Amino acid sequence: MAVVMLLWLVAMPSADAAMWLFLAEPPREEHLRELERTGARVRTVSRWFSAVSVDVEGSRAAALAGLPFVDEARPVGRITRRWAVDAPRGAPILNAGRGDAQRRLIAADRLHDMGYTGRGVRVGMLDTGFLLTHEALADTDVAAVRDFVHADDDVTDEPGEDDPGEAWHGTQTFSVMAADAPGALVGVAPRATYYLAKTEDVTRNGVVFESHIEEDYWVAGLEWCVEHGCKIVNSSLGYVLDYRFPNLDGGTAIISAAAD
DSSP, X not given: OOEEEEEEEEOOOTTXXXXXXXXXSSOOHHHHHHHHHTTOEEEEEETTTTEEEEEEEGGGHHHHHTSTTEEEEEEOOEEXXXXXEOSXXXXXXXXXXXXXXXXHXXXXXXXHHTTOSSTTOEEEEEESOOOTTSTTTTTOEEEEXXXXXXXXXXXXXXXXXXXXXXXXXXXXXXXXXHOEETTTEEOSSTTSEEEEEEOOOOEETTEEOOOTHHHHXXXXXXXXXXXXXXXEEEEOOOXXXXXXXXXXXXXXXXHHHHHO
C-alpha cells in the first residue's frame, strides 16, 4: 500500500545515557567493578567484541571514556520510527466483516481508517489459480491474468485441463489481500490493482503433482508480474522436490536465483 517505514539511529540523550565501552582486552571482573565504582550500571558484557554495555548519568560519561582500559566509548543507539505515506487516499473502510481480525493483527485497520486501501499499487500473485466470480472478489481490479501451466489466459479451473478445486488455494490467498465486500469480508489491500498468474499444478488425475517444471512456471510468472510494473508479488507456494542440503545455496534452484 505504498507505505514506507523509515528507521534511523540517533544518540541517546545526555541526561541518562546508555553506552558501549570497547575495551583494550576481554572484559574481566575488575573492569566491571571499576565501572560500577564510577556509578555506571553494567547491562551486558560481550566477549566477542571485548565490550561492556552500561547505563550511566550523562555527566559521568566522559569519565568512563577516560578509564585506562577503555579504548572507545560509543552511545547505544535507539530506533525512532516515522511513517511516510505516498499513496492515493480514498474513503475509509468502516466494516471489514470477517477480515477485521487480520486487519487489526497487522494494523492495516489504521491505514484503512485514513483511506489508504492500496489504490494505485500494482500487486502480482503467483498461485494455483483464481476463481473471480465470488461476490467478495467480483469488484476487484484485476488488470491481467495468465496461466503459465496451460499457456493461456484462463486462471480458473478449466474442465479437461485442471482437476476440480485446483484454484481454491489461490482464491483464498487472493481474498486475504483483495476481498472487497464491506460487512462480509474485506482484505488488507482491496483497492489495489492485481496481476494474477497461475504457476502451480496441484494434482493431475487426482495424484499430487510435483515437478521442477513448476519452478520454470514460477520464474515466468514472476517476470511477467515485474514486466507489468508490480511493486509487490505474493507467492504462497512451496515445492517438495529432490534438492539436498548442499543444493540450498541460493543459486542451484532456479526460483531462488530468480527471487534474488
